[in-house]
Amino acid sequence: MSNSTNIPQTPASTKRAAAENFIGTAWVTMLAGANLTDCTVGDVTFEPGARNNWHSHPAGQILVVTAGVGYYQEKGQPAQRLRVGDAVTIAPGVVHWHGAASDSLFTHLAINPNVSQGVANWLEPVTDEEYQAAHG
Template identity: 45%
Template sequence: MTIARKSEMKTVDGPEANFTGKVTISGRFQRDDPSRVSGAIVHFEPGARSAWHTHPAGQTLIVTEGIGWTQIADGPKLEFTAGDILWCPADRKHWHGATAHQGMTHVAIQESADGSAVTWMNKVTDAEYLAPLGTE
């Protein structure tokens, strides 16, 4: 058993190429073969969000704090809150982040396929981000 101590975890800023606004990433992990699982704790300040992206084996988000928004391409923009668990299916273009007025933190868990866990794409525009909420 290995324990990653919070006091020893590094926190880094989310890369500007992949995020809009202030995003911090901590608790990154990548499991050794044969596992393909990786993840991190990601905190989004109000107004911050990811760029559009896909995951070859899907992604699970466990929301631990705040309120956020997410959208799969050509789908409605949805709101989620602390305690919710999101699943984005494999190879579905999507984004997620905080709302305009409240921050959000989630644990992101995904598996790699062919050595990659994510494919980053273009940034979410302000118009996409601020579009009205839809329904599931």
């Protein structure tokens, strides 16, 4: 079968997320890389209770929830409970975290535009107290 669009086809590969930026286990499958555009799209699955560290994105990020239940929280704001079909638009430079509820897997697409500006600025871990408060 020919590829009439001449777009290189590469199989997606799933890798464990970097332990230094996550509490618990999360898996990332890159669906679109910056080699074709200045945007990446990753399919990220968090095991129950897993979350990423506080971080920001120089060019912002869009999250689209595809499975499970999770949370998104901006520094200084209450956490938002997320379910399938929810989407979050994160402005450039906004410090936040996201991850799974304690009793559910959580999967979202992470869309990162303008990655030539950088993908993420990783900060400190989300404490157990901060995580538990999200469930309140």
